[in-house]
Amino acid sequence: MIDKKIVNMLEEIVGKDHVLTHKVDLVSYSYDATADIPTEIPDLVVMPTSTEEIQKIVNLARESKIAIYPRGAGTNLSGGAIPLKKGIVLSLQKMNKILDVDPANLTATVQPGVVIAALNSAVAPHGLIYPPDPGTVATATMGGSVAENSGGLRGLKYGVTKHYVMGMEVVLANGQIVKFGGKTVKNVTAYDFSNLFVGSEGTLGIISEITCKLIPAPKYRRTMMGIFNKLEDAGNAVAGIIAAQVIPATLEIMDNMTIRTVENFAKIGLPTEAKALLLIEVDGMTEDVVANEAESVIEVLKNNNSEYKVANSDAERDQLWTARRNALPALAGLNNTCIVEDATVPRSRITDMLVAVEDIAKTNNVTIGTFGHAGDGNLHPTILYNMYDKDEAARVHKAVDEIFAAALKFDGTLSGEHGIGIAKMKYLADELGQSGLDLMKSIKESLDPEYLLNPGKMVPAPEV
Amino acid sequence: MSNVNESVKNKTGKTYHDDLEMVRQEIDKCMKCGNCMAVCPVYDIDKEESSVTRSKIAVADALLKGQLDYKDPYVYQMAFNCLVCKSCNTNCPTKVDFGKIAVALRAELVRRNGLPWLKKMIFSTLKNPKLFDAGMKVGAAMSGVVFKGDKDLKAISPRSPFAFVGKKAGFDSNRKMPELNTSSLRDRVPEVVKAKDAKTKVAFFTGDSLNYFYPDAGMDLIEVLTENNVEVHIPKKQSCCGIPVLVHGDIETVRKLAKNNLYEFDKTGCEYIVTGCGSCGGAWQHDYVDIMAGDPVYGPKAKYWAERTYDISTFLTKVIKYREPKGEVDAVVTYHDSCHLKKTMQVFNEPREILKSIPGVTFKEMSEADKCCGSGGSYVISHYDTSASLGRKKADNINNTGANIVSTGCPACMMQLLDNINRFGKNQKTKHYISLLAESYRNEKK
Numbered sequence: 001m002i003d004k005k006i007v008n009m010l011e012e013i014v015g016k017d018h019v020l021t022h023k024v025d026l027v028s029y030s031y032d033a034t035a036d037i038p039t040e041i042p043d044l045v046v047m048p049t050s051t052e053e054i055q056k057i058v059n060l061a062r063e064s065k066i067a068i069y070p071r072g073a074g075t076n077l078s079g080g081a082i083p084l085k086k087g088i089v090l091s092l093q094k095m096n097k098i099l100d101v102d103p104a105n106l107t108a109t110v111q112p113g114v115v116i117a118a119l120n121s122a123v124a125p126h127g128l129i130y131p132p133d134p135g136t137v138a139t140a141t142m143g144g145s146v147a148e149n150s151g152g153l154r155g156l157k158y159g160v161t162k163h164y165v166m167g168m169e170v171v172l173a174n175g176q177i178v179k180f181g182g183k184t185v186k187n188v189t190a191y192d193f194s195n196l197f198v199g200s201e202g203t204l205g206i207i208s209e210i211t212c213k214l215i216p217a218p219k220y221r222r223t224m225m226g227i228f229n230k231l232e233d234a235g236n237a238v239a240g241i242i243a244a245q246v247i248p249a250t251l252e253i254m255d256n257m258t259i260r261t262v263e264n265f266a267k268i269g270l271p272t273e274a275k276a277l278l279l280i281e282v283d284g285m286t287e288d289v290v291a292n293e294a295e296s297v298i299e300v301l302k303n304n305n306s307e308y309k310v311a312n313s314d315a316e317r318d319q320l321w322t323a324r325r326n327a328l329p330a331l332a333g334l335n336n337t338c339i340v341e342d343a344t345v346p347r348s349r350i351t352d353m354l355v356a357v358e359d360i361a362k363t364n365n366v367t368i369g370t371f372g373h374a375g376d377g378n379l380h381p382t383i384l385y386n387m388y389d390k391d392e393a394a395r396v397h398k399a400v401d402e403i404f405a406a407a408l409k410f411d412g413t414l415s416g417e418h419g420i421g422i423a424k425m426k427y428l429a430d431e432l433g434q435s436g437l438d439l440m441k442s443i444k445e446s447l448d449p450e451y452l453l454n455p456g457k458m459v460p461a462p463e464v
Numbered sequence: 465m466s467n468v469n470e471s472v473k474n475k476t477g478k479t480y481h482d483d484l485e486m487v488r489q490e491i492d493k494c495m496k497c498g499n500c501m502a503v504c505p506v507y508d509i510d511k512e513e514s515s516v517t518r519s520k521i522a523v524a525d526a527l528l529k530g531q532l533d534y535k536d537p538y539v540y541q542m543a544f545n546c547l548v549c550k551s552c553n554t555n556c557p558t559k560v561d562f563g564k565i566a567v568a569l570r571a572e573l574v575r576r577n578g579l580p581w582l583k584k585m586i587f588s589t590l591k592n593p594k595l596f597d598a599g600m601k602v603g604a605a606m607s608g609v610v611f612k613g614d615k616d617l618k619a620i621s622p623r624s625p626f627a628f629v630g631k632k633a634g635f636d637s638n639r640k641m642p643e644l645n646t647s648s649l650r651d652r653v654p655e656v657v658k659a660k661d662a663k664t665k666v667a668f669f670t671g672d673s674l675n676y677f678y679p680d681a682g683m684d685l686i687e688v689l690t691e692n693n694v695e696v697h698i699p700k701k702q703s704c705c706g707i708p709v710l711v712h713g714d715i716e717t718v719r720k721l722a723k724n725n726l727y728e729f730d731k732t733g734c735e736y737i738v739t740g741c742g743s744c745g746g747a748w749q750h751d752y753v754d755i756m757a758g759d760p761v762y763g764p765k766a767k768y769w770a771e772r773t774y775d776i777s778t779f780l781t782k783v784i785k786y787r788e789p790k791g792e793v794d795a796v797v798t799y800h801d802s803c804h805l806k807k808t809m810q811v812f813n814e815p816r817e818i819l820k821s822i823p824g825v826t827f828k829e830m831s832e833a834d835k836c837c838g839s840g841g842s843y844v845i846s847h848y849d850t851s852a853s854l855g856r857k858k859a860d861n862i863n864n865t866g867a868n869i870v871s872t873g874c875p876a877c878m879m880q881l882l883d884n885i886n887r888f889g890k891n892q893k894t895k896h897y898i899s900l901l902a903e904s905y906r907n908e909k910k
Binding site (some may be wrong): 332 | 489492493498514522523532538541559863
């Protein structure tokens with residue numbers, strides 16, 4: 001429990017209405033969107049509205065040795081927002097102002113609580129977009145997605161969050177406010193701090209302002225779907241599209257289990273015996289370039305024994321997307337617990353990884369449907385089980401271990417876009433080795449020596 | 465009504481209204497993905513996790529696991545900070561029916577804590593339709609003392625001493641409410657309104673809001689039906705649909721109201737029930753079935769009527785082919801989707817189809833037409849600030865269309881729109897969409 005004196009001081013900093021102490025409110029900040037991880041009820045929640053307030057809160061917490069957990073909308077999938085060791089949840093949802101949209105420099109500057117979709121609505125009148133599009137664009141905050149380095153469906157062509165962060169303001173654990181980067185395309189002053197804090201999962205500092213890059217919205221697009229009877233053909237088609245020098249905005253894959261489940265759920269006429277489905281969207285600024293790219297894609301599909309469909313209108317595009325849109329809802333409906341992993345492999349190993357996941361599901365007798373971003377090798381093996389069945393839960397945990405081992409075996413990585421958080425900490429050494437862990441530890445300890453910022457996530461705390 | 469209750473006493477089986485544990489499966493379906501945040505109107509204003517659906521589900525879970533106390537007054541407060549607009553249902557990837565969880569949670573809290581005295585008093589009069597009717601009319605006769613009238617808007621506002629007291633709940637002197645009518649809709653019409661060459665007969669469930677606040681719209685609805693050769697039965701002894709009581713967790717009262725209504729409408733011998741209110745229609749289509757499940761007598765009756773209840777717009781466009789209106793109505797009209805009409809009854813195309821069929825009407829779609837107006841029944845009083853913020857957004861969206869009439873299909877929304885247009889709008893008129901169709905039919909004869 002936190003001393004009443006400290007509650008009073010926090011109330012002085014942010015105002016009484018912005019400190020939550022009732023148990024019912026605290027329960028509301030005990031979870032995020034991650035399944036199958038421990039949750040914890042924080043001691044209190046503070047909702048600052050300015051950088052100065054954040055600074056005062058950080059100073060007070062440090063002097064009193066209380067942990068702080070920065071939180072956006074709490075939609076992450078690795079346990080990054082769980083107040084694991086109790087303390088203060090610092091909710092940034094009320095810092096939701098778009099401070100500047102600058103079409104001349106193609107930048108926007110926002111407070112961390114701005115929802116990604118709100119930023120896109122604000123820049124749309126200028127014909128611009130902010131491309132990173134995690135599945136939660138309509139709810140997730142800019143601060144949260146920068147801290148988690150979120151990806152999305154357009155990663156292959158447009159990159160992920162880290163490619164769009166040009167500058168930041170951060171409140172450090174020592175209470176200093178630091179600003180770096182800005183509106184210039186080129187900036188090699190000092191270390192590349194932006195890339196240090198992007199994806200730091202709230203363990204190095206509290207992001208209080210972000211300047212991000214915008215790009216002109218593509219004006220044309222074509223959408224296609226390919227259906228394959230052999231997994232190898234789908235894998236070869238992915239490689240073939242890239243070899244044909246087409247970089248699609250979206251290149252999504254679904255395995256047989258996912259196809260069957262989606263068809264059963266949405267009845268949209270998918271062939272349930274198909275081994276894989278690809279959803280491909282090419283886009284660009286001119287109609288003929290996009291049409292040429294679409295033709296190249298269709299040629300590749302034909303050459304790889306694919307049945308294919310091309311959307312000729314927005315309504316038809318919407319139809320093709322229905323399958324992909326329903327992938328997670330349909331799978332999630334199979335049981336009461338749904339773990340979405342994001343093990344990622346080099347693009348050329350997609351087929352190997354899909355086969356490996358299928359084998360893991362079989363040998364452990366668990367239900368796994370896999371879909372994901374084939375273009376960038378980022379797959380989402382989605383595991384469905386009954387949390388009340390202890391035996392099944394144990395088999396699921398073994399399968400998860402094996403999925404990560406397989407990804408690393410194929411020269412892949414533990415996480416493509418969800419982050420490490422609580423969920424994947426135990427695998428870190430498998431990918432980074434002891435020297436990698438040591439490097440992480442020395443960065444953490446130089447910025448937050450007392451492990452007060454988001455403790456229990458990503459960086460293993462020293463044994464006490 | 466007392467006879468009805470005695471005949472089935474103690475036969476009602478247990479439903480989720482009687483035990484929170486019975487929504488366990490619904491609770492487990494929630495993945496905590498947070499998609500509800502994108503559409504929850506309360507969260508949109510508050511920006512606090514405890515306002516949004518997934519946290520209410522987490523709290524229901526914590527209560528069942530003994531991690532939170534049912535007696536905690538803040539739990540009660542949190543559970544009631546929700547408009548029960550069901551927007552979250554439409555955006556939920558795993559199709560959690562939050563309406564059920566909300567009702568089960570509130571009912572459990574009320575069972576363990578009792579109803580606050582004010583609600584108890586109001587709800588007990590609802591159970592006694594005669595007393596309620598008398599109360600509404602005395603209220604209407606006395607309203608001049610508390611309220612001053614606005615003949616043009618058919619609206620009233622609190623007079624200064626009352627406005628001062630009520631300021632915090634939005635009852636300041638700018639507040640506009642529909643005038644109370646000493647003569648209710650059901651007083652004005654006989655129990656059966658005949659039509660020329662009647663093709664079919666329907667029973668009209670008026671609901672209290674059309675009956676007491678908007679009897680003119682109710683009259684318009686009857687007129688449209690008779691114009692289409694439909695005989696209309698309006699049972700005098702029908703009572704409140706029960707939704708306002710259901711969302712406050714008073715299950716005993718809802719069951720009594722539901723039984724009375726099922727009994728009275730059975731007697732009409734009509735083929736269909738029509739409604740002019742999304743909440744009332746939703747009660748007949750869904751809630752009566754749920755709340756009477758397990759009752760050997762009223763369960764089957766509820767199911768029977770659930771399949772035969774239509775919003776008036778669906779009845780006109782899908783059940784009968786309504787007569788094309790020919791009278792000119794010179795107006796620019798926009799349409800607000802009432803939450804319960806769209807999200808519970810799935811009615812949103814039909815009213816638009818009707819409006820667009822009226823000669824002279826220019827239809828303008830507003831942005832976020834299906835975003836809650838902030839009414840939520842008594843939410844507008846209990847959470848005035850949030851409600852008014854939503855009302856203001858709605859008024860802005862209406863203003864941007866340039867329409868001079870905002871139409872909707874639910875009297876509770878009409879009340880909220882009336883007040884917020886008066887505060888933030890541009891003198892647009894608020895009308896039930898059926899009134900515009902009636903006006904067109906009337907103009908044919910001019």
